[in-house]
Amino acid sequence: MDEKYFPEVIEKKWQQRWDEGRVFEVSNDDPRPKFYCLEMLPYPSGFLHMGHVRNYSIGDALAWYKRLQGFKVLHPIGWDSFGQPAEQAAIKRGVNPRAWTEEHIAHMRGQLKHLGISYDWSREIAAHRPDYYKWDQWFFLKMFERGLAYKKQSPVNWCPKEGTVLSNEQSSGGVCWRCGAAVEKRDLEQWFLRITEYAEQLVGQIEQIEATWPEKVLKRQRDWVGRSEGAYIDYAVKDSDKKIRVFTTRIDTIFGATAIILAPDHPLIAELLEHSALKSDVQKFAEKVAAARARRADPTEEEVKEGLNTGVLAINPFGGENIPVWVANYVLMDYGTGAVMSVPAHDERDFEFAQKYSLPIRQVIAPVSHGQPAAEPVSKTGTDQSAEMHRAFTDYGVLINSGEWGGKLSQMAIHEMAQYAEQHKFGGGAVTYRLRDWGVSRQRFWGAPVPIINCEHCGAVAVPYEDLPVVLPETAEFTGSGQSPLAGVAEFVNTTCPKCKRPARRETDTMDTFVDSSWYFFRYCDPSNDSAPFDPAIAAQWTPVDQYIGGDSHA
Known part of the structure; x- marks a missing residue:
């Protein structure tokens, strides 16, 4: 036995055993009491930094502690992989955003495994893959059916450098959250989700979590709704x-x-x-x-x-x-x-x-x-x-x-x-209420396509469910001009109206990445489901999340 501890030797041995034995995979059929330990899913920027290590080490310690207490622990990880950085890399370096993203995911996955974080890798998800964003589109269509997704002319936060719309959170302080450019106001036709329909529930049901949530988070929720x-x-x-x-x-x-x-x-x-x-x-x-x-x-x-x-x-x-x-x-x-x-x-x-x-x-x-x-x-x-x-x-x-x-x-x-x-x-x-409807349109390539077909005769028509997902083309011309790159891909744009069967055009806006990250914790519960976003019965076994580790702004 060595007198000194050589972590690169010892940890490699045990990490290999954990991986081969699938030690951290958890079954939905396990009869033990559950514990859902959730950490914020990272953007695949290419390299972990110390903020990642700090956050994920806290979650890992808690996951181990609860396992040793006899709980079946759901400790998953995935990738918030749509968004501006990949598209900007495509514009600046001439690389394909899909290849750029997958390469970075592979590298960061290796770093997380090298750290020995006890994730159930069988539940790994990635927002940019069709098997995930199919369900972003499914949710959008459900809201469209109920009048909760609609399009209107609206003043929006516009980043002239990135050439896209930003949410209020993404333009805080009047500057773009990614590039720092001064944000402008523009009037554009945008898709909105009618979250104001739920304003009363968003404040009225806070009492259900008052006993366990920090007061500053509860106050932020009340102030956000502004009743x-x-x-x-x-x-x-x-x-x-x-x-x-x-x-x-x-x-x-x-x-x-x-x-x-x-x-x-x-x-x-x-x-x-x-x-x-x-x-x-x-x-x-x-x-x-x-x-x-x-x-x-x-x-x-x-x-x-x-x-x-x-x-x-x-x-x-x-x-x-x-x-x-x-x-x-x-x-x-x-x-x-x-x-x-x-x-x-x-x-x-x-x-x-x-x-x-x-x-x-x-x-x-x-x-x-x-x-x-x-x-x-x-x-x-x-x-x-x-x-x-x-x-x-x-x-x-x-x-x-x-x-x-x-x-x-x-x-x-x-x-x-x-x-x-x-x-x-x-x-x-x-x-x-201070709360306003959520503008989810983005003039970007690297996002979930809005599943709507625009027909001169029928107006805005939903893509049939059986045709989901509306898959992004392999690539597009990234000009940074402000128009969605999808508008220049003829084979994507030109289609047929599902109602009248006449020529029509696909919507070229994609969805805000916050759509992807608004429900991922449910998908972790049932990540291989190909007939629904998740099985409600399975999700009910694991939710609510017992411990979330990340910025309190995410709550």
Whole structure:
């Protein structure tokens, strides 16, 4: 026996035995209690780095520990192998992305085996192989059948260098996650998945995991969905038939509204200012805001509040007061309706904005103190209390300067005023979400083709299930021009409509790689299934995942 430990000798011996004995393969029929240890599946960039080793060593230690405790342990691995890097390698080096990817997978698989990570290699998957992305397409068609996959013209995040659309996560801080180029906004026809249909479930069912998930992850989920209960109000535009819809969680403060503020990219602005002398100024302001947001390294960073008066007046349906319409950079088009009523006395952001631009500040909620009289305090309706108020009062309280609702407590007034708005057909109670539908179109070659055929006579037609997968061609011309390389492959594009049998064209967009990585943990449970993505009964044996090891952003 050697006095020293030579790992390259000892480990090679045992790794060979493990491999020959298929020691880490686990059977679905094993009667022991299960433990599903899942690690994030790597992108096959070519070489493992220390982040990989750290992450996978943690998972390996846990997998061994649970095996030694008597559990049957599912510890799988696969490859998140579609995406930009392979396509960029094709553009820059003239290599085939499929060959590039397979070569890198082979090298990284060898590294993982050399490390001795105890994976069940019989369950290995790879997103770029047809036996996997067939099921991406199957899921897409199921959603298309149910109206959950649809195409529309939409402003998107566009990387001019990579020539493709990016998700919000992929363009965080206004730069492309891969190449660092400044991201632009463009209007393109894109495929979307209607994830907003599940907004209520995504927050309502969080209680099922509250006991075991970190609070910061739960908060991130709630913030991502952004559920808000409140009311919508339609403000008529003076001397126009247009209306501005706002959403507010505090309708009880509406008598304190001293302005309506629109997001700079609100679609109504162009109509309101069509013949206005201020049209050019407002357009320049909107462009300035968009450019500033694109340059921000941290999208959560607080902006210095800036705004511009449009010269338009809106009519408060509670009381009939005319109030100015502004645009401002702190109002976002992707939250609520993209328009807010500015109530400086009772909102901190509005207070700060009003002080900067000398907008009136009118208190309409007073603190509730012990012995609060039921009658409304002396009214100061119409006065500007900028001098008296040094900060916004944001709590609930008792309404003052609020007409017939004066003297009521906020909670009661919120309910009654929403009912009043609904009865008089200018608003009503509502729930809004920050969550938006998921744009999954990408103008790339190296992704799962969208399984749709475009026919001049029938419109967008689903590829029949029996024709899946829609397989990527062996190669394409990689120009980096911004159009999908698939558009230049005639034998891929030209096809026949499944409905009318006339000539038609395949969709040339491919799917976002996040589609591939949104369900892989189910495929590990049943990786050889060729008739379904997975058998629900088998998946139920292994899921939910008992331990996930990776960035908490993946959750």
